[in-house]
Amino acid sequence: MNITIRGISKRFGDFTALHGLDLDVASGELLALLGPSGSGKTTLLRAIAGLEPIDGGRILFGDTDATRLSVQERRVGFVFQHYALFKHMTVLDNVTFGLRMRPRAQRPGSAEIRRRGLELLDLVQLGGLEGRYPTQLSGGQRQRVALARALAIEPRVLLLDEPFGALDAKVRKDLRRWLRQLHRDTGYTTIFVTHDQEEALELADRIVVMNRGRIEQIGSTDEVYDSPGTPFVFDFLGSPNVLPGEVRTDGIYLLGATAPIEAPNGFQPGPVDVYARPSDFRVVGEDAAAIDGQVMETQRTGVLVRLTVKLAANQQVVEIEIPHPDPEMKVWLSGDQIRLRPAHFSLYRDRPPQPANITEDRSADYAAPDSRVRGQ
């Protein structure tokens, strides 16, 4: 079922959790709400479920206006971060709870309820554990019981709040893969909340990046990762180096470079921030567009080597990652001179586009990064 969200807003006292958001979720989609804590992602999820009353806006499930529907009427499958399993019920009773709570007229017979419960437990690979109590299960198993319980009501949409947040790294990875498979098999429209960019990138079809109650960017995983729409999105999806650059008439120059790294791309001339991830730097030889630096520190991290480099032009310290050298490649030692060029990068300006007659004192309104140095 597709979900349409129009202008929903929510305030908690003086704090605005959601600033009139619009969002369209396609039927059968696996969507991630990604953001730091306090970004409003869980509030949005709970608002869709009807667990959080909203102050304004509309929520549509297909063509049905669900804004005024109660939680029960919305029929959403909600999986809580800490599972929220009924501790005093067996696994089977947990899973069949939704069926047993139906009005008598719509309730299947007890044999049928049991059959469906066992079927769901097989689906989440917990067959044979129906008689256990939640405390007798591992974290990953509990999460799967919670999922089976949510699926039992044949929900219009499946909502997962930080579904793997309380699990350890190994289990989390396995469960992610498994959930992806389950989604492919069952085809439920699924929205999940996470603050883990890796989880969002690995699991979702599309990602909604949220910040302070607003949507920063909506896009496929590739779009969001390769062309982050705002500095915030770039910052949240990896820890970028922010290099000072300048847009001139013939292209974009890095500070200290004598040739442009890219055509002007329609940017107005002036200073610009060049965002590049550590892994996006290339070590180059003679290249006029590259910048000079000195290796301060090297650190092996698995297949990669992380170099801490101090740039010659402005003494800025950047971190880059390069593949671990094979025997023919140069081994970098601290003190070595190095030339770098970002292969992929994004350009941002703190200031929004301004008319040409901008006055100088306005610039004080913008908190420019300390590292910014104007000119060449």
Add this chain to the structure above:
Amino acid sequence: MTTPATPQTDTGGAIADTPFAPLVQTNAAIGEPRLVRWLLIGLTLLFLGVFLLLPLLAVFTQALASGVGAYFSAMVDPDALSSIRLTLLTAAIAVPLNTVFGVAAAWAITKFKFRGKGLLITLIDLPFSVSPVIAGLVFILIFGSRGWLGPWASEHGLKIIFAAPGIILATVFVTFPFVARELIPLMQAQGTDEEHAALTLGARGWSTFWHVTLPNIRWGLLYGVLLCNARAMGEFGAVSVVSGHVRGQTNTMPLQVEILYNDYQFAAAFAVASLLALLAFVTLGLKSFLEWRHGSELAAVRGH
């Protein structure tokens, strides 16, 4: 035999040789000296013995001092029987009322956000902080012959003060906090996730309470009810003010004990007192039995 290679003064070497020794020696928080341990246990036992066990023993010895026959005849004395009946009636009304009120109050406080919540929590504690005598006087002021509602009540033939209704009202007032106080921290710790989960699964409010909330709080609730019951049967101060001490009519067991004692009928007084003490034992025994009987379930709930 050779001397150790590491000199005593070389602390670095000593630490390297016995890496855990300094940790154990300096961490007194983990390993109490034996003396302290026995002293604490001994002190606790002594205190319990002098202040709890000894008086209890005294009650039963005094009760049986004039023989078993006298003990039982004191029990079946019409006044004593009447006081037992009144006490049981009072508890039978006050405890269910306060169970319902307590659950409702705890539910409201822990599951909803509303204005004046702090005031409500304070009000719940009021009966604990106010002297029971004042609690009794309050009802005299309201329902007494010169009270606010007294004339209206007597016009309609209702006798509240110096009668069973007054006693019950005073008891309800005094025992109000027990259930709520027991449940509020428990329900706060449990949060609302399970209730919300039940709602998303289609359960209505009442089903959610019956199938999810109540099973989660049942042990706390039972404990609160038992404490409430113990106090309802044992309350003296507030009940004493509103009872009027009419023998065979408005005396509860604690009041009966006092009257008998003041009449120098020590054996009879202690006989009734022993019955009260027995009720307390039954209460505690019941609690232990239920905990033992449902131990695994209890552990499952608490272990989560």
